[in-house]
Amino acid sequence: MISRELKNQNSLNLFLNTYFNIIMVVIVIMVLLASYFLILRPKYDSTMTAISLNYEQQQRLYVNQQKKLNNLKIIADLYNKISVADLKKFDGVLPDSYVKERLFGEIDEIITTNGFILNSISIDKSEPAAPAEGAVVPSAKTGTLNIQLAISAIDYSGFKNLLKLLETNLRLFDITQLSFSPSGNSANLTLTTYYYNK
Numbered sequence: 001m002i003s004r005e006l007k008n009q010n011s012l013n014l015f016l017n018t019y020f021n022i023i024m025v026v027i028v029i030m031v032l033l034a035s036y037f038l039i040l041r042p043k044y045d046s047t048m049t050a051i052s053l054n055y056e057q058q059q060r061l062y063v064n065q066q067k068k069l070n071n072l073k074i075i076a077d078l079y080n081k082i083s084v085a086d087l088k089k090f091d092g093v094l095p096d097s098y099v100k101e102r103l104f105g106e107i108d109e110i111i112t113t114n115g116f117i118l119n120s121i122s123i124d125k126s127e128p129a130a131p132a133e134g135a136v137v138p139s140a141k142t143g144t145l146n147i148q149l150a151i152s153a154i155d156y157s158g159f160k161n162l163l164k165l166l167e168t169n170l171r172l173f174d175i176t177q178l179s180f181s182p183s184g185n186s187a188n189l190t191l192t193t194y195y196y197n198k
Contacts (some may be wrong), residue, residue, distance in 0.1 A: 110165055111151060116158060117149040147191040154187050156180065
């Protein structure tokens with residue numbers, strides 16, 4: 001007689017032989033489902049979140065760049081409406097480069113057309129010690145020039161007139177130091193002027 005244990009083993013073998021393919025398919029499906037939920041799904045979710053955040057950032061950047069472009073178009077339109085004469089005036093206020101000879105000529109013309117004598121002029125690029133009260137504070141793109149003037153044949157009313165001329169001149173001048181000697185009819189001025197530093 002076949003033992004009960006042997007019978008059970010045979011029936012198990014028969015069952016496995018009969019349903020082996022189905023059992024393998026179920027095991028493969030379970031492994032695939034486990035790997036999907038434990039590995040692929042979290043990776044997919046994190047990737048989709050990163051893509052969504054990147055898309056939102058790109059959209060915000062696009063909107064900001066579009067606003068900048070629109071502002072630049074408005075500025076360009078306004079600039080194109082400025083006449084050439086006005087642009088030349090602005091260039092006189094803040095020249096786009098440092099031309100020492102031109103500055104010599106401008107100052108010499110201011111002094112001599114009023115009947116004064118320009119004894120000496122010194123121009124250097126060193127920064128002023130401290131801006132005068134009400135003076136223009138230069139930005140990083142603005143260069144400064146210090147000018148020392150020695151003037152003779154000037155009386156007190158002429159000195160006041162000269163200060164007014166410098167104040168109303170198209171080019172920006174800040175008077176940082178001044179002295180007047182009525183006995184010698186002479187004056188010394190220290191000015192600061194500016195230019196656009198490209």
